[in-house]
Amino acid sequence: MPHKTSSRCAVIGVVGRTNVGKSTLVNRLVGEKISIVSPVVQTTRNTIRGIYTEARGQLVFVDTPGLHKSESTLGTLMNRMARHAAANVDALLVVFDDNHPPEIEDDGWMRRALFAEQPCIFFFNKGDLTPSHVAAYRELWNKLQTEKQHTREVPFLYGSAESGDGIHELTAALFRLATPSQELLFPADTVTDYPRRLAIADVIREKLFEKIFQEVPHEVGVRVDGIEEKEKTWRVSATVLINRASQKGIVLGLKGRTLRYVRRRAEPEISAMFGVEATLEIWVKVEKNWMKNFWILRDLGYAGGM
Ligand SMILES: Nc1nc2c(ncn2[C@@H]2O[C@H](COP(=O)(O)OP(=O)(O)OP(=O)(O)O)[C@@H](O)[C@H]2O)c(=O)[nH]1
Ligand SMILES: [Mg+2]
Structure with a gap:
């Protein structure tokens, strides 16, 4: 497999409330269908890795189930997988539904991002739909920083996993976060390691x-x-x-x-x-x-x- 000394690599946890479009976004970023998508909440049940390799290097996306309140064992395991995946990555891509006002889980992910060890990017998805609720998300983000007396710079990026808008900018921002690496994490022709x-x-x-x-x-x-x-x-x-x-x-x-x-x-x-x-x-x-x-x-x- 080709090894490039100039490559930049990162493992990116794709997190956020259920149904915001995380799996659609991972499929779009990788350019192939890695993860199933549906209008049903809690579609993704496993942690699924999608791998994107190009001249700049390699981005490994960890698609996670959307966190939710859970009483069943399946739900508990899904939540655990999402938390675990978010803890063991180089960066967090927190996805929000621009077309939907913030919910309690969105608030939870913002709090998590405020104190996360890793760099974070907020991506406002479903920009192809109107109206946009980004003002409400900005307000929430400002409120949380005031409340916690802690400030943090997190880029707000916008786009649509469905139409592809904003995806180049997002990919570029992710490569900027990636660190130079001697070797690729996965062989260049791998798109997923999901069984x-x-x-x-x-x-x-x-x-x-x-x-x-x-x-x-x-x-x-x-x-x-x-x-x-x-x-x-x-x-x-x-x-x-x-x-x-x-x-x-x-x-x-x-x-x-x-x-x-x-x-x-x-x-x-x-x-x-x-x-x-x-x-x-x-x-x-x-x-x-x-x-x-x-x-x-x-x-x-x-x-x-x-
Ligand atoms: N209009 C529009 N719909 C989108 C976009 N991205 C995703 N969707 C739709 O939103 C729904 C949920 O998408 P998923 O990708 O399954 O969402 P998820 O965040 O992975 O959901 P969980 O796996 O349940 O956590 C699907 O019906 C998608 O087709 C987008 O950019 N625009
Ligand atoms: Mg999903």
């Missing part, structure tokens, strides 16, 4: 959320049980875990339509991701309280390996 079994499960979950987001997303988990590889064809078998028998109908859809939709949408995406011809077999299984079962959560990649 393929988990990546496939996430694609299936994303497609399922396109159909069932009004209903039970938080009680739905997807596990890839096996990948049977034959030359360039993969047979992937996966299980959709649900919490109650009554959810089976929702996941299957009328005459199995929902599950067929998921297969039809996920197969080409998985095929393209890995350069193979993938076929999917999906089962639905009731596992009462799977969201509180540590062993199942570990199987889904939500515990350990952080």
Whole structure:
């Protein structure tokens, strides 16, 4: 792999409230789909690294689940992963939804940024939408500094992960924070180190959320049980875990339509991701309280390996 003595590298924690567009932003920054995106809150459940390499060096983005109040074990593990990821990075990219007034979690991330050891950047996302609430965020930031009697310079950058506006400026600002490094952190052609079994499960979950987001997303988990590889064809078998028998109908859809939709949408995406011809077999299984079962959560990649 090429080693460049002039490279600058940084590991950047991408944090912020759920649904502000962190995963969309990481995908945009890396230029490839690394992380699934959906209008459902708490879409990201694992810590996922997206890697961007160019002439200036390498930026490793750690996409995290949005912190939220949580009572389930799954929620606790997600919050822990987000905090842990934010503690072990060189810089924090705190994302806010410009189109939405500040909420309690936004206040929490600003407080965290005020005293963070690492350099921070605030990115105001969804700039393609109106109205802008940036004035309210500035006011909150000023209020917190007065209240804590502590001041700090944090760049406010604006843009849209969806349209790509402001992304060059953001990338440049991140490279300015990066430190010169003898070697790249990952080989130059890597875009993610996320395990393929988990990546496939996430694609299936994303497609399922396109159909069932009004209903039970938080009680739905997807596990890839096996990948049977034959030359360039993969047979992937996966299980959709649900919490109650009554959810089976929702996941299957009328005459199995929902599950067929998921297969039809996920197969080409998985095929393209890995350069193979993938076929999917999906089962639905009731596992009462799977969201509180540590062993199942570990199987889904939500515990350990952080
Ligand atoms: N209009 C607009 N929508 C956006 C933009 N960025 C993200 N979105 C939408 O916002 C929703 C949430 O995006 P995600 O990227 O899943 O948000 P997240 O912060 O990763 O959410 P969690 O994983 O739940 O913490 C999706 O419907 C995105 O399509 C943007 O710049 N403009
Ligand atoms: Mg996300």
